[in-house]
Amino acid sequence: MPKxxxxxxxxxxxxxxxxxVDATSHYGEAVTIQEIKFSHxxxxxxxxxxxxLYGTPTLDGDYQLFIKWTTDGKSSHFSEALMIVNPDPRSxxxxxEPPADDKYFKPNTDNQMINQSGVNIAAASRRGRSxxxxxxxxxxxxxxxxxxxTGWSIMIVADGAGSxxxxRRGSELASETAGSYLSKQMQGESGQKLKSLIQDWQPESQKQIGPLFSELYKNAAKLAVNAIESEAIDMAQTTKSYSTTLLATVSIRINDELFAAAFWMGDGAIAAYGPVGKVRLLGMPDSGEYAGQTRFLDNDAINDSSFNNRIMIGKWTEITHLILMTDGVSDPYFETDNGLTSSDKWDLLVNEILPCLQSDETAExxxxWLNFFSPGNHDDRTIAISW
Structure with missing residues (x-):
């Protein structure tokens, strides 16, 4: 029998x-496979x-194939070959489940939806596969x-350091403390004054907006750090064990324009998107020397002379979505800091989440959607969107 x-x-x-199935004869004859049977x-x-060979494998493992073949169309021969079916990585x-009695128990998922006066805001968070x-x-x-x-909206996402x-408590404290402070301030005189300046939007008015938001965000950051430090003392823990990033926006829609003031501490992303093919990145992520390294919220960061560089303000027309996300979402979609500036990548992201935003159960x-599979990207994922 030919080999x-x-x-x-x-x-x-x-x-x-x-x-x-490529069949090669040691003598150079043409080989025709007549039939293949499977051990399973x-x-x-x-x-x-x-x-x-065709189909969609249902089982992983090594399986024997029984092959019937011929070189002359008259006599048949039989051989065996091994087929390897790799498992689905997801499986x-x-x-x-994490311990239900933990002092800082946190649900595996969380979401919220706001629909008021034509303003839609949704946020969702999901535990990562890792x-x-x-x-x-x-x-x-x-x-x-x-x-x-008042028309003011607040959105914040925070990513607690995996190490x-x-x-998990640090990100919760930072989000709630900063969010509550900013919400209260925008309901009072600060919000009224800023709204008037934004409506005017003359050069002199714009000059006043930056310092006002600098003060607001610095106070919000200080209060968040104070809340973490107080918790650490009460629980006899180190402050660093509560390390978290903090990304925030304060925004308002006036007629067909969107104003947003963004604060960016750590990795992740903040962007004003729209129309299709156009994106405005509202800051840049803090990236370290190795994967996963970033800047966390602490007093050193607040007192740094470059603190105001973390704040970006703008007013635009045709913005369809204001989006914040932790790196669990930004890493698989944008991969690099340069990728964050790609309008094509933002178009892809928005197109994928649009069906969610058009649903009656947007937050859910x-x-x-946050459960999407991306090889090598298995961190917690959180996104907040206003549209």
Missing amino acids: VNFAFANAKVGSAYLSR DIGIGFNPETQE LWKII HEHIGSFRDDDFFISHDSE AQNS KLTE
């Missing part, structure tokens, strides 16, 4: 498979006309609010 080698691609569970029913078949991830796999908590958090009387034991749909 023949058979070659075909490995398969993966759950992924459509199509591979030609794994969802794969053979098409003798195209000489291709390898465990889902372990946390699910080891039974640890979601470290991300968020805060959203809208005042229908910090109590960061966003939470489901």
Whole structure:
């Protein structure tokens, strides 16, 4: 019997498979495969006309193929070959619940929806697969609010440091403290004064807006740090064990224009998007020397002379979405700091979340969407959107 080698691609569970079977005779004869049988029913078949294996594998493992072939169309021969079906990477991830009696228990998911006076705001947060796999908590958090009387909206996302034991509480404290302070200020004289200046938007008015938001954000950051430091003292923990990022926007829509003041401490992303093909990045992420390294909210950052560089203000027409996200979302979609400036990548992101925003259950749909699979990107994910 002539010696023949058979070659075909490995398969993966759950992924459509199509591979030609290349048969090579040691004597150079043309080989025609007449039939292939499988040791197990794994969802794969053979098409003798195209000489291709096809289907969607349902089981992973190594499986024996029994191949009937010929070189002259008269006599048939039989050989065996091994087919490797790799598992779906998603199936390898465990889902372990964190301890329900933990002092800083946090649900695996959270979401909120605001629909007032034509303003829509949604936020969703989800525990990452890397946390699910080891039974640890979601470290991300968020805060959203809208005042229908004044028109001011607040959005905040925070990412607790994965290496910090109590960061899930740190992100919660920072979000709630800063969010509550900013909401209260925008309901009072500060909000009224800023609204008047924004409506006027003359050069002299614009000069006053920056310093006012600098003071607001510095106070919000100080209060957040104070809340974390107080908690650390009460719980006999180190302040660093509560480390968190903090990204925030204070915004208002006046007629067909959107004004936003953004504060960016850490990684993640903030952007004013719209129309299609146009994006305005409201700051830049803090990136370190290695993956996952970033800047966290603390007194050193607040007292740094470059603090005001973390604040960006603007007023634009045709903005359809104001978006904040932690790096669990920005990393898989934009990959690099340069990627954040790509309008094509933002178009892709917005197109993927639009069905969620058009749903009657926007917040819940966003939470489901955050469960998308991206190889190598398994961190907590949080997003807040105003439209």
